[in-house]
Amino acid sequence: MDNLILPHKLLSKRQLKWLAQLNIRWTSKPVLLFLTAVLSSVAGISAYNIAKLIQNIRNYLLKRSKNRPLQRGNRIAKQIEVPYKNSTISVDIPYPNYDRISVDNLVFKQYIKEEMLLKDSPGATSFWKAINSRFLNKLFIIWKLILIPKWLDKNSYLLVAQLSLLILRTYLTLLVTKLDGSIVKNLIGLQGKKFIRDIIYWFLLAVPASYTNSSIRYVTKRLSLSFRTNLLRYCHDLYMDNRLVFYKMQFNTNEMLPKEYQLDSKYIDQYLTDDIKQFTSTLASLFTNTGKPFMDLIFFAIYLRDNLGTAGIVGIFTNYFITCWFLRLKAPKFSKMLKKKANLEGIYYNYNLNLIYNAEEISFFKGIPLENRKIKSIFGDLQKQIFKEMVQRFHYGFWEDYILKYTWSCLGYLYSAIPILLAPTSKRTSNSSKNMKNFIVNKRLMLSMADAGSRLMYSIKDVSKLSGYTDRIFTLLLNLHQVHDSGFQYGLDLTNGQQTSLARLPSLRILSSFTNLNHLSSQNMKSLGFINGIIQTNYDGLRLENIPIIVPSPKGANGPKLIESLSFTIKKGNNLLIIGKNGCGKTAFMRCLAGLWPIYEGLLSKPLDSNIMYVPQRPYFLSAGTLRDQIIYPLSSETSKVDDELLIGLLKDVGLEYLFERFNSDLNFRPSIKNDNVTASNGTERDSGNISKNSWFSLLSGGERQKMIIARVLFHNKTYVVLDEPTNAISYDMEDYLFKLLKKRGLTIITISHRSSLEKYHDYCLELVSDLNEKVVELDDEKTSEMPITTHKWKFKNLREDSDDSDSLDDEISDYRHKIRDLYKNHRNTDSEGSSVEDRNELAKEEIKILKNELSKLEELEKRKLEVLNYLDNE
Incomplete structure (x- = not known):
């Protein structure tokens, strides 16, 4: 009685007697596993509740400390509040580790160096190229640098937990198989009590088995999410950096490298969203899809060796290797198909996005027939690729199903019957129930091995899929590191300098930090087209000395020149007007001043970036931001506390006080669609009327957008303001008022416009002119770098000397x-x-x-x- 699963005091004598007859012992494996599953569940739930309580107390204390940065050793983490269900949760965002990024940059350079040397080396044998798996090398770099950067990383624990659960599930499968054979044996032998005992064991064993299966799915998804978080934050640290990588990506052509490492910046959103998601989920699932079948093969082969003998196990694995070799011959190139399909999907997605963003313009121009033909053509290419992939998968799927589902199952029955068929006749008849048990166990293990082998064969497609996504992710990281490099040369192609002795520089130099080329003479660097300009900051004014405005291109400094060498100086308090025709380089000057375009030659002296505000021609509004956010951008209303009266006063100053009244006198108003009602900051809904649009750009007119940007300029109150066509949608009388307001605030204004009437608000004028017979090319054209561009001359004049004392x-x-x-x-x-x-x-x-x-x-x-x-x- 002492071996019963329950204390004898809780049961009656009849129940104890019945359990004793069933011979259910608490030391049996099903009972112990059942108790372990129950106790571990209770412990896990208790630990989760305790951790949640500690987290709530911690969040409360942080809120009381006025959202101070979170100190963690030598690192400071930024904490943000993320909406979750009906409340918010705190998420710690660590600051980028730029030292680590610089070291990682060297790893990618070294990879490309070895890749190019292996490709171009005449002594490289085909054998060495075969064993040098680019897929594994790329995956190892991503794994080591990003996914699991250190041994004691959180992902390491998740991976160990996943592997442990996979081993446990294999062990449980073996126990279930043995129990299944015992049930059949007792049923055939008409042993009712043992049959009922095994059924009870079956239900008890089902608890840890189900618990293990659910845990594997949970850990796999958790590992995938953790991989995705690490990879996404790493990419964002490079992409959304002060070096303006997200803007400069468009100039990174990589024409000197193999096509597989070239990235079209127009489809980078596909890389940063869907590709990262697919890569991390495929990689996390790969351990389950390959680890579990591999463990099943090992464990079940060891167990079956005692029943089938060494010859049977050798025959089984010989069959596996032969079929694996045959399917490998029949397998199409899944990775290439995946990469091409993902690229076409990105093109199709982006073109649909273009139709959404430019719907009004297309409607005005009546360009629907042309756009319809274009999008049908793009989808036609995608459809052909999908159909081609379907045909190849059909042929491969036939052989795969025929071999893995039917051939292997038939061989499993054959190998399971060997011990019974080869046994003496007397033993077959005397031990029929035992033979049945052995047959059931062997059959189930053989079928499980066949299933494991088939899943390993199926995983070939998963590996090919992972290989394709690994190539795309590696290409993304390679290009991000290249643009983030301090020596980035805007896609300079060194083969353009073949007339010099430096033309023999290897093509991998495009990924090198050109700041290390100090041994090159200035003349040689200039002939090759390197960036050779000098930028001086903390200058009290603006000074340009012999600076040409050159469009960034693979030709570098030898590329298309928009403006001849500029040389002028203005001091603080002197306003500058830059005028000229469309496409003459006015906005290009602003791009060079802001650091978007490089200074290939000359000297640029300008104030600190913290003292300059740039206002582009197209107004930008924070997506899903409040009215307050639009005024204080790029500051955040969550971290910057601004007096409401100040913001309301700014709206009045620019003539937008009616907007404040229109939006229910709520600076926290944000446009949204929710049951055709407008949602205010307090969560209440009111009739939207005619303002139920879901973006600020569609909510405001062109003039209102520009006035809102002027209010933003007044709020930040920078010493220097660069304005690009700031009032072209505003009436002349309002334009006069706004410029006088800016001058009254004491701002130093640099205005880019084609209106000569703005001269009265400025002290100097830079006029960009060209010959009448020359053709001007619009800078927004995608083929600008391939077309001849007019080089404009310039005239700089002092407007104060030409002005009179009479009022305008x-x-x-x-x-x-x-x-x-x-x-x-x-x-x-x-x-x-x-x-x-x-x-x-x-x-x-x-x-x-x-x-x-x-x-x-x-x-x-x-x-x-x-x-x-x-x-x-x-x-």
């Missing part, structure tokens, strides 16, 4: 309007005073009549001025 026409008109407004006001105030002021009223009426006549003349002049300005704009 606009100022005079404004003064007259103020006088008329005051006269009307005085007339209304004196109207109730009776006849004592009749003479004053008559005089006021005469003055108003005279002023109206003068005003009509001035307005006529203003109309003529607008006609001239419009004519100049069109020219």
Whole structure:
């Protein structure tokens, strides 16, 4: 009785007697595994609740400490709040480790160096190339640098837990197989008590088996998510960096490297989203899809060796190797098919995205037929690739199913029957129930081995799939490191300098840090097209000395030149106007000043970046941001506390106070679609009316967008502001008011425009001119670098020397309007005073009549001025 599973005091004598007859012992493996599963579940739930309680206390203490940075040893982590269910959870984001990124950069350079040397070396044998698996090398680099960068990483524990669970599941499968044979044996032998005991054991064993299967799925998904988090954060540390990698990726052509390492920046979103997700999920599942079958083969082969003998096991594995070799011959190149399909999917996705973003423009131009043909052509290419893949998978699937499902199963029955068929006749008849048990066990183990072998064969496709995604992820990381390098040369092709002795530099030099080429002379670097300009910061003003504006291209400094060598100087407080026709390089000057384009030659002296604000021609608004976020961008409303009265005052200053009223007087308003209602910051809903659009760009008109950007400029109050076409959607009178407002705030303004009427607000003018017979090419054209571009000359003049002391026409008109407004006001105030002021009223009426006549003349002049300005704009 002492061996029963339950204490005898809790059961009646009849129950104890019944259990004793069933011979159920608490030391049996099913009972012990059942108890272990129950106790581990209780311990796990308790540990989870304790950890959750500690985390809640920790979050509460952090909130009380006013969201101070979280100190972790020598590293400081940034903590953000992420919405989760009906509350938020805190997520720690560690700062990028740039020392580690620099070291990793060397690893990628070394890989490319060895790859190119192996490819170009005449002494490299085909055998060495065969054993040098590029797939494994790439996967090892990603694994070592990103996925599991250290032995005691969290992912290491998850991987060990996954492997341990896989071993446990194999052991449980073996126990279930033995129990299955015992049940059949007892049933045939008509041993009812043992049969019932085995059924009870079966239910008990089902608990740890189910627990193990669920744990494997959970750990696999958790490992996939952890891999994805590490890889995504690593890519974002490179991509969203102060070196503007996300912008400069478009210039990284990599024309000197093999095509497999070239990345089209237009489809980088496909790499950063779907490819990373597919790569991490495939890699995490690969351990389950290959580890479990491999363990089954080892464990079951050891067990079956005692029943089938060494010859039977050798025959089984010989069959596996032969079929594996045959299927390998029939297998198509899954990795290449996957890469090509993913590329076509990215093209199709991006073109649909382009239709969404430019729907209004396409509708105005009636370009639907052309866009329809284009998108059908793109989908046609994708459809052909998918159909080609389906045909190849059909032929391979036939042989795969025929061999793995039917041939191996038939051979499993044959090998399972060998011990029974070869046994003496007397033993067959006397031990029929035992033979049945052995046959059932052998059959199930053979079928399990066949299933394990088939899953290993199926995993060939998973490995090929992983190989394709590994190539794409490695290409992404390679290009990110290349652009992030401090010596990035904007896709410079060194083969352009074949006339020099440096043309023999290996093609891998494109991935090298060109800051290490100090032994090269300045003349040789210039002839090769290297970036040779100098940028000086912390200068109190703006100074350019012999700086040409060159479009970044594989030709480097020998590429298309937009503007001849610029040389001028302006001091703090002096406003500069840059004018010229479309495509003459006005915006290109701003790109060079902001560091988006390189300075190939000359000297650029400018203030610190913290003292300059750049306003591009196309207004940008934070997606899903509040009204407050649009004004204070790039600051965050979560980390920066700004007085509401200040923001409301800025809206009034730029003439947008009605927006604040329109949005229910709520600076935390954000446009959203939720049951056709607008959601305010307090969660309440109100009728959206005509503002139920889901983006700020569609919610605001062109003029309102530009006014909002001016409010953003006033909020940040930088010493220097560079404006690109800041008022081309605003009326002339509002333009006059805004520029006077900016000058009143004491900002040093650098304005890029094609309106010469803005000269009155500036002290200097830089005019970009070209010959009349020359052709100007728009910079937004994708083929700009391949087309001849006009090199523009420039004229720099001092507007203060050419100006007179008389007021402008606009100022005079404004003064007259103020006088008329005051006269009307005085007339209304004196109207109730009776006849004592009749003479004053008559005089006021005469003055108003005279002023109206003068005003009509001035307005006529203003109309003529607008006609001239419009004519100049069109020219």
